[in-house]
Amino acid sequence: MYKYSEKDTQFLVERVDQFEKQLNRYLSGELDEDKFRSLRLRNGLYMELHAHMLRIAIPYGILSSNQLRALADVADKYDRGFGHFTTRQNIQFNWIQLPEIANLLRDLTDVGLHAIQTSGKATRNITADPLSGLTEGEIEDARPYCELIRRWFNLHPEFSWLPGKFKIAINGAKLDETALRIHDLGLRLVKNKKGELGFSVYVGGGLGAAAMIGPETASFVPIEDILSYLESVMRIYNLKGRRDHQKKLRIKFLVRELGAAEFSRLVDEDWQQTKNDPELKLNLKELQSLKEDFELPIDPIDLKGFRDEVDFNYSIWKKNNVRSHKVSGYSIVTISLTKLGSAPGDATSEQMRILAKLADQYSSREIRTTKRQTIVFPFVRKDEVFDLWKSLEEYDLSSPHQGTLAQIVACPGRDYCDLAKAVSIPIATRVQERFNEMNKLLDIGDLNINISGCENSCAHHHIADIGLLGMQKNGEEYYQITLAGETLHETNIGKKLGPSVSSETVVDAVENIVNVFIDNRKSEEKFTDVFKRIGIEPFKEKVYG
Amino acid sequence: MVDIENPTSLINKDYESIELVIFAEWIEDFERLANLGVGLILEPGDDVYLIQNQLDLIDLIALDFSNFDDGRGYTQAYLLSKRWKYVGEIIGINAHLDQLQFMIRSGVTSYQLLESYKGSNEEDYSNGFSLCYQAAANNNGLNLQY
Numbered sequence: 001m002y003k004y005s006e007k008d009t010q011f012l013v014e015r016v017d018q019f020e021k022q023l024n025r026y027l028s029g030e031l032d033e034d035k036f037r038s039l040r041l042r043n044g045l046y047m048e049l050h051a052h053m054l055r056i057a058i059p060y061g062i063l064s065s066n067q068l069r070a071l072a073d074v075a076d077k078y079d080r081g082f083g084h085f086t087t088r089q090n091i092q093f094n095w096i097q098l099p100e101i102a103n104l105l106r107d108l109t110d111v112g113l114h115a116i117q118t119s120g121k122a123t124r125n126i127t128a129d130p131l132s133g134l135t136e137g138e139i140e141d142a143r144p145y146c147e148l149i150r151r152w153f154n155l156h157p158e159f160s161w162l163p164g165k166f167k168i169a170i171n172g173a174k175l176d177e178t179a180l181r182i183h184d185l186g187l188r189l190v191k192n193k194k195g196e197l198g199f200s201v202y203v204g205g206g207l208g209a210a211a212m213i214g215p216e217t218a219s220f221v222p223i224e225d226i227l228s229y230l231e232s233v234m235r236i237y238n239l240k241g242r243r244d245h246q247k248k249l250r251i252k253f254l255v256r257e258l259g260a261a262e263f264s265r266l267v268d269e270d271w272q273q274t275k276n277d278p279e280l281k282l283n284l285k286e287l288q289s290l291k292e293d294f295e296l297p298i299d300p301i302d303l304k305g306f307r308d309e310v311d312f313n314y315s316i317w318k319k320n321n322v323r324s325h326k327v328s329g330y331s332i333v334t335i336s337l338t339k340l341g342s343a344p345g346d347a348t349s350e351q352m353r354i355l356a357k358l359a360d361q362y363s364s365r366e367i368r369t370t371k372r373q374t375i376v377f378p379f380v381r382k383d384e385v386f387d388l389w390k391s392l393e394e395y396d397l398s399s400p401h402q403g404t405l406a407q408i409v410a411c412p413g414r415d416y417c418d419l420a421k422a423v424s425i426p427i428a429t430r431v432q433e434r435f436n437e438m439n440k441l442l443d444i445g446d447l448n449i450n451i452s453g454c455e456n457s458c459a460h461h462h463i464a465d466i467g468l469l470g471m472q473k474n475g476e477e478y479y480q481i482t483l484a485g486e487t488l489h490e491t492n493i494g495k496k497l498g499p500s501v502s503s504e505t506v507v508d509a510v511e512n513i514v515n516v517f518i519d520n521r522k523s524e525e526k527f528t529d530v531f532k533r534i535g536i537e538p539f540k541e542k543v544y545g
Numbered sequence: 546m547v548d549i550e551n552p553t554s555l556i557n558k559d560y561e562s563i564e565l566v567i568f569a570e571w572i573e574d575f576e577r578l579a580n581l582g583v584g585l586i587l588e589p590g591d592d593v594y595l596i597q598n599q600l601d602l603i604d605l606i607a608l609d610f611s612n613f614d615d616g617r618g619y620t621q622a623y624l625l626s627k628r629w630k631y632v633g634e635i636i637g638i639n640a641h642l643d644q645l646q647f648m649i650r651s652g653v654t655s656y657q658l659l660e661s662y663k664g665s666n667e668e669d670y671s672n673g674f675s676l677c678y679q680a681a682a683n684n685n686g687l688n689l690q691y
């Protein structure tokens with residue numbers, strides 16, 4: 001597994017030292033609230049309703065078992081014994097005391113973890129497909145590119161004070177697990193006619209009150225030129241992005257105001273000045289060395305004659321949680337942390353340590369996190385999947401929910417977040433209670449329900465099959481419903497069903513929608529297929545009667 | 546004393562006092578002002594591209610960093626210094642101690658702090674970084690690692 005070099009680790013330590021000085025100046029009153037806000041966010045620190053939240057980066061969603069153990073220690077030592085895996089593959093701690101933060105971060109530098117640019121108006125942690133490098137038919141493993149681009153924009157002097165946050169996703173697979181076109185900037189690895197590798201670039205996507213799908217600004221940027229291209233995008237954004245209006249800071253508003261064609265032209269004009277600058281070429285030697293670092297830790301094995309165990313519960317779990325690996329003899333196993341009543345994505349320190357131990361035993365000491373807030377074991381031998389399941393059973397981690405509608409994505413909502421208009425987690429719990437029969441869940445199949453507690457859309461409700469958005473009407477909590485959002489094969493923002501529904505009726509509405517889907521479904525059709533075929537009307541009729 | 550509106554002045558790196566004009570005045574009247582040997586103040590919103598072809602007429606350019614969250618000055622500094630190879634002094638005015646590393650690496654050649662930092666201990670702000678991850682206008686002695 002790729003590990004930071006000594007120099008990189010030294011840099012992390014230096015960054016913690018710097019942050020500690022900033023924190024001390026704030027605590028002594030020398031640094032004012034506004035400036036500290038700007039500085040602390042650049043190091044992942046939010047001041048929340050009840051306490052302080054700290055977001056730690058999990059670069060491209062990959063953790064070693066040692067890193068996970070270190071996170072478990074942090075949860076015990078500095079928090080209340082749990083952490084929260086987010087939809088951007090990071091982890092958040094919700095109960096942190098200010099004076100302890102530097103020590104917490106120092107503990108994490110030992111295992112190469114940090115909070116650099118996990119928030120604030122700069123480039124954020126880069127997301128990638130959690131299955132990068134694992135599946136058949138990939139164009140290219142995105143991880144080495146993620147790492148090179150992450151480094152380049154680490155405390156970049158020109159682009160650390162952008163108008164708004166800047167989120168990048170990179171996808172090297174055919175299907176888009178990263179939702180790249182709803183990012184500020186999405187990169188898709190592609191090959192041109194000559195078979196050369198490059199990126200197509202999408203700029204100006206984003207969710208929130210004005211959800212937008214990023215248009216393509218360049219169809220092919222050769223890999224060695226990607227840094228200069230990205231700099232040009234950020235330069236135009238830095239100079240021209242809206243800074244005057246709190247709700248229009250993201251690059252999507254600039255792209256919309258200028259028009260995609262004009263925006264692309266400005267970027268291209270700037271890029272022509274820099275693309276031949278040798279200093280800005282991607283370091284191909286380093287790329288090669290990273291490819292070696294990211295090589296899979298397994299070789300094909302021949303399991304001829306192997307017959308898996310027969311067990312009813314095991315086979316249900318296996319159907320939803322195990323998928324095929326490009327390396328023969330291996331499987332990819334997803335572990336759902338979903339439990340009735342607990343926040344989606346929450347993991348206790350005990351669970352983290354168990355997962356770390358199981359990853360040592362069954363998955364070459366590697367763990368991945370996903371945007372559905374689940375955990376992936378990327379390297380499980382086929383003939384050990386049953387043993388892994390047995391252990392998961394023992395620790396109550398064998399929820400078969402992953403891949404069913406019970407695997408709900410929900411933001412912290414009003415229970416933890418002071419921007420919230422409504423609760424999210426209790427709604428998730430009520431939906432899970434309504435659909436608590438495994439046979440029914442298996443019959444419904446994979447269906448995404450995402451719940452955000454306000455328009456900031458942290459739970460990505462726009463791109464779910466069924467999206468719920470919390471809002472206030474006359475002091476009561478209501479939910480707006482959107483249907484058939486997707487990113488996997490193509491990117492579509494969910495369509496509004498109609499007037500928002502009350503908290504009391506929202507679960508009925510969800511059930512009605514699911515029933516319309518089941519009643520109309522033909523053979524293998526997914527929710528979005530049915531929606532495209534029958535339109536929104538049948539859903540409306542059923543919900544609003 | 547030269548004939549300019551709202552004259553302000555600052556001390557340049559050679560400890561000489563130099564008169565500054567604001568951007569709008571420069572654009573309006575640069576031919577006359579150029580002969581007077583003045584410096585120019587750029588606010589973050591001023592369009593730096595408009596002076597791209599006049600750089601050898603300007604003795605010094607002061608970029609205003611007073612707004613902590615407004616990062617446009619960093620791109621202005623980069624364009625002036627790295628792209629257009631401006632040889633005069635690029636001075637960051639109303640600077641914040643926490644942002645010196647960003648200013649200098651973007652191409653600012655000297656700085657004047659905001660009043661409010663008078664008496665601050667610069668040690669508390671020093672970064673102590675041993676490396677940087679990107680080739681910028683000025684790597685400021687850091688090892689480049691990427």
Ligand code: HEM
Nearest residue numbers: 086087088182206207208411412416417419456457458459
């Ligand atoms: C309770 C603490 C949280 C606060 C105060 C918060 C705040 C915000 C705000 C203000 C935005 C909108 C920013 C903008 O559009 O400029 C946002 C976006 C976002 N947040 Fe959070 N958030 C919190 C927790 C989370 C969690 C737990 C997750 C992951 C599960 C998350 C994931 C996201 C994502 C993915 C977006 C981007 C949505 C988009 O594409 O527009 N946030 N958050």
Ligand code: SF4
Nearest residue numbers: 411417420453454458
């Ligand atoms: S969507 Fe709104 S309520 Fe939910 S975490 Fe984000 S800001 Fe808070």
